[in-house]
Amino acid sequence: MKDLKSFIYEYRGAIIGGIIAIIVLCTGLLKLMLGIIVLALGVFLGNYVQQNKYEVKQKLLDLINRL
Numbered sequence: 001m002k003d004l005k006s007f008i009y010e011y012r013g014a015i016i017g018g019i020i021a022i023i024v025l026c027t028g029l030l031k032l033m034l035g036i037i038v039l040a041l042g043v044f045l046g047n048y049v050q051q052n053k054y055e056v057k058q059k060l061l062d063l064i065n066r067l
Contacts, residue, residue, distance in 0.1 A: 008015065024030055049056050 024033065
């Protein structure tokens, strides 16, 4: 019993993460989470491009010239 308690105490983060992953996969929240992640990445990328227009333009021109 002591070994089980120490195991649970030591790996409780992994156990909780596994339970949450199972719940997400079983309930179909995965599609919603992926949509939110893609949306957040799009917002971040758009903001980055807007704030760094010249640098992004130079990087794209360098990439095009390499091709």
